[in-house]
Amino acid sequence: xxxxxxxxxxxxxxxxxxxxxxxxxxxxxxxxxxxxxxxxxxxxxxxxxxxx
Amino acid sequence: xxxxxxxxxxxxxxxxxxxxxxxxxxxxxxxxxxxxxxxxxxxxxxxxxxxxxxxxxxxxxxxxxxxxxxxxxxxxxxxxxxxxxxxxxxxxxxxxxxxxxxxxxxxxxxxxxxxxxxxxxxxxxxxxxxxxxxxxxxxxxxxxxxxxxxxxxxxxxxxxxxxxxxxxxxxxxxxxxxxxxxxxxxxxxxxxxxxxxxxxxxxxxxxxxxxxxxxxxxxxxxxxxxxxxxxxxxxxxxxxxxxxxxxxxxxxxxxxxxxxxxxxxxxx
Numbered sequence: 607x608x609x610x611x612x613x614x615x616x617x618x619x620x621x622x623x624x625x626x627x628x629x630x631x632x633x634x635x636x637x638x639x640x641x642x643x644x645x646x647x648x649x650x651x652x653x654x655x656x657x658x
Numbered sequence: 659x660x661x662x663x664x665x666x667x668x669x670x671x672x673x674x675x676x677x678x679x680x681x682x683x684x685x686x687x688x689x690x691x692x693x694x695x696x697x698x699x700x701x702x703x704x705x706x707x708x709x710x711x712x713x714x715x716x717x718x719x720x721x722x723x724x725x726x727x728x729x730x731x732x733x734x735x736x737x738x739x740x741x742x743x744x745x746x747x748x749x750x751x752x753x754x755x756x757x758x759x760x761x762x763x764x765x766x767x768x769x770x771x772x773x774x775x776x777x778x779x780x781x782x783x784x785x786x787x788x789x790x791x792x793x794x795x796x797x798x799x800x801x802x803x804x805x806x807x808x809x810x811x812x813x814x815x816x817x818x819x820x821x822x823x824x825x826x827x828x829x830x831x832x833x834x835x836x837x838x839x840x841x842x843x844x845x846x847x848x849x850x851x852x853x854x855x856x857x858x859x860x861x862x863x864x865x866x867x868x869x870x871x872x873x874x875x876x877x878x879x880x881x882x883x884x885x886x887x888x889x890x891x892x893x894x895x896x897x898x899x900x901x902x903x904x905x906x907x908x909x910x911x912x913x914x915x916x917x918x919x920x921x922x923x924x925x926x
Contacts (some may be wrong), residue, residue, distance in 0.1 A: 610925070612923040612924055613858035614858060615884045619908075619912060619921065622912065623917050624915060626861070626922075626923055627922050628922070628923055628924070629869055629923065629924040630864065632926050633896065633924055633925070641866065641897070645893060650902045651894070655756065655786060657763070657788045
């Protein structure tokens with residue numbers, strides 16, 4: 607299912623009283639349309655363990 | 659088993675090596691069964707045990723090395739792809755990585771025996787910057803252990819497997835029923851997923867054009883990125899001006915969000 611995560615999260619948020627909606631096609635559709643994107647800030651990156 | 663044994667006897671080493679290689683790269687083929695059959699074929703003199711090892715160990719290590727290299731050079735992209743088929747894709751990468759790191763490098767030696775982990779372990783090792791020679795050493799040990807276990811079982815219990823194969827032939831009707839029940843179970847599972855996702859369809863949706871228009875008009879809306887996968891590689895991008903909403907800790911993350919504004923969510 608497309609937008610599976612966003613639809614699931616939006617459904618849960620609406621149950622909590624938020625006016626959540628889903629962007630059809632997600633980030634890929636946004637990028638394909640040539641709209642502006644930004645690099646994820648370093649603080650928001652999830653650091654995973656590394657062996658070296 | 660009877661058909662597999664016959665196939666192995668005729669096409670020999672190449673077929674077993676191919677099955678092992680395909681399984682190593684994530685294709686769901688019954689490599690363990692092929693190895694058992696190769697062991698049985700060796701016991702009855704159809705194959706030579708040494709050549710079974712000489713063909714299958716390199717095949718398995720080659721497949722694993724391929725995924726290791728892909729993991730190393732694609733970062734978390736390959737894992738994201740593999741995780742999409744998991745029950746919970748959002749937590750799959752993070753949990754796999756943490757578990758792999760916590761349990762240590764020796765996981766690689768035993769990974770072949772654990773369904774799911776067997777395919778994930780090599781790209782995980784690559785993504786987590788394990789040294790190639792260290793990987794090859796541990797992976798080869800794991801491959802030898804795995805192949806030895808099944809080939810030896812096939813060799814030692816060759817008589818039992820022949821009886822088992824004959825039993826399967828005689829119980830053809832029962833096998834057909836088992837396949838039918840399996841298929842019905844799969845259809846029921848897909849229907850359950852369909853109904854589960856069906857309730858999500860009531861969630862309002864907007865096209866990227868509509869959202870962009872609202873932004874251009876100066877509407878006070880919130881854009882929230884609910885991906886997990888996009889947040890593991892430095893240089894990952896997101897919609898300009900959006901915030902992060904961690905899908906694994908939703909209850910905590912949404913507390914700061916306003917209830918009187920439209921919140922537009924997106925994933926990959």
